[in-house]
Amino acid sequence: MQRESHAIIIGGSLAGLLASRVLAKHFDRVSIVERDFFPEKPAPRPGIPQSRHLHILLNRGKIILEQLFPGLENELVAAGAPRLDPRSIRWFSPAGWAPLFSPDLNDLIMFSRDLLDWQIRRRLAENTNVHFLEGGTVTGLLANASRTEVAGVSVRFRDRQNPGNIHEQNLNADLVVDASGKVSQTPKWLKKLGYIPPQETVINAFVGYATRIYECSGKLSDTAPVFVSTAPPFRTRGGGIFPIEGNRWLVTLGGGDRDYPPADETGFVEFARTLPTPIIYHAIKDAKPLTPISSYRGTENRLRHYERLPRYPENLAVIGHAVCAFNPVYGQGMTVAALDAQMLDECLLLQRQRYPEGSLKGFSRQFQQKLAKLHTIPWTFAISQDSRYRGSEGAKPNLATQLIIDYMDLVLKVLVDDAKVCQAFLEVLHMIESPAVFFHPRIAVKAIGQLDNFKFYK
Structure with a gap:
């Protein structure tokens, strides 16, 4: 036997x-x-x-999970997880508001990690x-x-x-x-x-974030979903509002260089007010919280x-x-x-x-x-972002990596005015396409053309 x-x-x-x-x-x-x-x-x-905080399953991950567990997406939706059309997400990128358009991406399924x-x-x-x-x-x-x-x-x-x-x-x-x-x-x-x-x-940029779940109503419902990116070294604060199951909104605020969002009521809302756009602050200042504020700093x-x-x-x-x-x-x-x-x-x-x-x-x-x-690719993406913070500790980017970081800053500048470049960025972000698409001539020419007026990071 x-x-x-x-x-x-x-x-x-x-x-x-x-x-x-x-x-x-x-x-x-x-x-x-x-x-x-x-x-x-x-x-x-x-x-x-970190389960109490925002979790996003990128398109590539959603595809794999559905292959491993056929029908999982429908089961999550049946349990209350909302489908989120990517075109409904307002994104304040490091270079400003990204264009509102209909990206060629599948719907996101939003849920709590639990x-x-x-x-x-x-x-x-x-x-x-x-x-x-x-x-x-x-x-x-x-x-x-x-x-x-x-x-x-x-x-x-x-x-x-x-x-x-x-x-x-x-x-x-x-x-x-x-x-x-x-x-x-x-x-x-x-x-x-x-x-x-x-x-x-x-590599540690000393990023921390705080999260609270709110009732879906009022100004909050009209605002979400929204994501406000950080832009280190000069802009260390960001945040987001996304729906989860139970008809609730999950609000996360974050900061790098030890610029951590507070976990008390007044400090949390005040931190939101200091973001580069007041959109999250106006959404939550009168919203009804359903949970205490949870913090996480092991990043x-x-x-x-x-x-x-x-x-x-x-x-x-x-x-x-x-x-x-x-x-x-x-x-x-x-x-x-x-x-x-x-x-x-x-x-x-x-x-x-x-x-x-x-x-x-x-x-x-x-x-x-x-x-x-x-x-290699997800690691490089994470450390290239975290290495921007002034207080970041650990290995620093070599010359080749730094050149790529600087080039990506130019791409981010282009995408706020170009829906096709924004589409390419989102496809890479969702791990559907390789970062090599950023070096295609149709994007490279536009990115290099930004050199003369490139200011948002420098």
């Missing part, structure tokens, strides 16, 4: 949930080990401290080979005698009814996937097994270079924020988690073609190398 194949995922956030859907196609049993106990309905939980995660967990529970191991904290990696292969994880479990009841358990697996986020302990565990931990690149960009390690154990994959964490203010996180899951699926399919008998030899290193290439 053939042995049952088993994959373990560390962490039940979105990256882990999407990875489990993929792994269920390749392994007989998939176990998601999560420190929290999942709520029985859409609600915040400690393991996702609703999305709950809906995906519900769909995963329908898979008989996916199992949630809640209240479990992974304490280390298990390895074979030569420490060349990861063989599972050690876990400390708490009891839901009696949290003081703790027991240890070793779980064996053919593949371990770390999706535990920025708090990932894999570097420490690798060092304990005799490996060099990965180098890290950290540093962190890249762990697993692809550079001279030695890497077999049967271990690191995905999501555990390997590459972006400043969440740019809205890339959920879509990149979907891209990571897609890459995991593709690499496992290629592995099966090479080794039909099921061997994972060489898989882990090849996967981390491909994942590093996948992350």
Whole structure:
């Protein structure tokens, strides 16, 4: 009788949930080990401290999620998530108001992060080979005698009814996937097994944001949706108003260079008044709040270079924020988690073609190398924005990157008067097109033509 194949995922956030859907196609049993106990309905939980804030699923991410979970979009809408026509969003860009036009993009589905995660967990529970191991904290990696292969994880479990009841358990697996986020302990565990931990690149612009949910009524309903971009180094404040399920409006205010929005009533509204356009201030100053104000400041960009390690154990994959964490203010996180899951699926399919008998030899290193290439564009986008802040700490852009940053400033200047350039920008933003489109002659000529009157950043 053939042995049952088993994959373990560390962490039940979105990256882990999407990875489990993929792994269920390749392994007989998939176990998601999560420190929290999942709520029985859409609600915040400690393991996702940023869940109360604005989350946008870009068009590329929406396409992938629908492929992984057919019908998910309709289920979210049935649960109250509003469809949002992109042409209805007013965008105050770094160069001013973007043109109002009908972009060739699919509708956005707006929701709270709690609703999305709950809906995906519900769909995963329908898979008989996916199992949630809640209240479990992974304490280390298990390895074979030569420490060349990861063989599972050690876990400390708490009891839901009696949290003081703790027991240890070793779980064996053919593949371990770390999706535990920025708090990932894999570097420490690798060092304990005799490996060099990965180098890290950290860039921190000290961006923080505060969020409150309001009742959908009055001036707020007439204003939203709207997004006001920051424009560092001179304009460090921004914000947005977007609808979510339950006929509610979610309002987020943000600032960089430690220019954090306050979490008190008066300070929050006053911060909105100081934005480069008063549109958000006028919308919320008399609106009815439904929640307290929540703050979040853990926005540093962190890249762990697993692809550079001279030695890497077999049967271990690191995905999501555990390997590459972006400043969440740019809205890339959920879509990149979907891209990571897609890459995991593709690499496992290629592995099966090479080794039909099921061997994972060489898989882990090849996967981390491909994942590093996948992350290049969203990482570059995030750090190019954050490096503009005067107080940004970490690696600074090299000359080539700085030239690209300066060029993109010109593109932003063009798009406020050119709907076609704005369309191209939105397609890249939604990861539908490559940033290479910005260098097409029809855009490059217009961008370079802005050199003589280029002032909004300089």
